[in-house]
Amino acid sequence: MKKTVFVRKDANKKARLEKKWHAPKGIHNKTRLSRKSRQPKVRPGYKSDSSLKNTHRKTGLQIVRVSSKESLEAINPSKQAIIIEGLGRKKKAEIVKIAAEKKITVLGLTPGEYLEETKKFVEEKLKASKDKKKKKAEKEKKAKEDKKKEEKKEEAKQPEKETSPEEKSEEDKKKEEKAEKDKLLTKRQ
Numbered sequence: 001m002k003k004t005v006f007v008r009k010d011a012n013k014k015a016r017l018e019k020k021w022h023a024p025k026g027i028h029n030k031t032r033l034s035r036k037s038r039q040p041k042v043r044p045g046y047k048s049d050s051s052l053k054n055t056h057r058k059t060g061l062q063i064v065r066v067s068s069k070e071s072l073e074a075i076n077p078s079k080q081a082i083i084i085e086g087l088g089r090k091k092k093a094e095i096v097k098i099a100a101e102k103k104i105t106v107l108g109l110t111p112g113e114y115l116e117e118t119k120k121f122v123e124e125k126l127k128a129s130k131d132k133k134k135k136k137a138e139k140e141k142k143a144k145e146d147k148k149k150e151e152k153k154e155e156a157k158q159p160e161k162e163t164s165p166e167e168k169s170e171e172d173k174k175k176e177e178k179a180e181k182d183k184l185l186t187k188r189q
Helices: 089-101 111-159 165-186
Strands: 062-066 079-082
Touching: 079 089, 089 111
Parallel strands: 062 079
Antiparallel strands: none
């Protein structure tokens, strides 16, 4: 038994319209009114045969959704095809590799191309992470060197700031004299 294909009204006449179902909405639309010689309208009466449930239109294989390596063991390659769902690139690539070895049809991608793309992607990612680590190490090394330079500068400045006790006493004397003058000037009688 063949599945009925439902197409949008006038999809064969107008190139801009996609050849997929859209419910007719116009009040004078003949498809909506289910007139004779019009394309079929989606209805419960067109329910597909149970033998066609979960089958791929082009290949006729039964569709099985897979999310782990263990579920591949129960698949019959002559009757079933798989769709990989809910996985990251790494695990998906492992499943595709096993499926290619067992000659299981993978819907939605071509195994050879996908494995090559994934390999390139992983190599680029590893290279980028190595570059990032290298830059981080260089940055830390530079920061340590800068810190050492600053410490050396501070050490070099400290002896200059420290003066002999005689000079200190003169500076202290000047400060004390200035403080006394300020007191006298600000003091009111």
